[in-house]
Amino acid sequence: MRRIISIFILIILSFLLQSVLFSFQNVRGIAPNLLLILTMSFGIMRGRREGMLTGFFCGFLYDIFFGTLIGPYMFLFMIIGYLNGAFHKEFLMEDVMMPVIIIIVDELFFNFVIYIATFLLRNRTNLFFYLTHVMLPQMLFTVLATIIIYRFYVWINKYLKKKVEENEVV
Numbered sequence: 324m325r326r327i328i329s330i331f332i333l334i335i336l337s338f339l340l341q342s343v344l345f346s347f348q349n350v351r352g353i354a355p356n357l358l359l360i361l362t363m364s365f366g367i368m369r370g371r372r373e374g375m376l377t378g379f380f381c382g383f384l385y386d387i388f389f390g391t392l393i394g395p396y397m398f399l400f401m402i403i404g405y406l407n408g409a410f411h412k413e414f415l416m417e418d419v420m421m422p423v424i425i426i427i428v429d430e431l432f433f434n435f436v437i438y439i440a441t442f443l444l445r446n447r448t449n450l451f452f453y454l455t456h457v458m459l460p461q462m463l464f465t466v467l468a469t470i471i472i473y474r475f476y477v478w479i480n481k482y483l484k485k486k487v488e489e490n491e492v493v
Contacts, residue, residue: 326483330365331380337357341358356430360426360465360469360472366407368477370408374405374411382397382398407429416477416480417477
């Protein structure tokens with residue numbers, strides 16, 4: 324129960340930081356995608372199920388506040404959380420390089436799906452412009468934020484695992 328409440332609080336905090344603080348403190352309208360970092364982190368640390376559930380709630384918040392429909396971002400975050408959960412077995416928690424590579428792939432996938440849904444279907448086919456002005460800067464900010472924030476998520480995950488083990492022993 325403590326783990327669920329902690330992840331829920333992290334989702335709310337990440338969403339508030341992303342939507343409030345980084346909407347004012349951004350560079351050329353680009354800010355790191357903290358909800359994607361959270362989904363990726365708990366997907367690779369806790370497995371497919373928890374990655375998918377974290378993605379569900381992150382996407383649900385994203386849909387409610389930024390989307391026009393409820394479901395597309397939720398589905399996209401769920402897919403990303405589920406796919407990241409596949410790396411759970413090969414994952415060393417202290418390694419930062421693997422999460423950086425995964426977040427690069429996640430960010431490219433996320434932004435490419437957004438490009439298809441919002442630009443390509445409206446016959447705006449300038450992929451190079453979108454790649455250089457939106458995808459790459461956002462990926463850079465998200466990677467930098469991942470390097471900083473990921474260690475905090477690892478610490479929280481270790482703390483929660485330790486509390487669960489202490490409760491099982493007692």
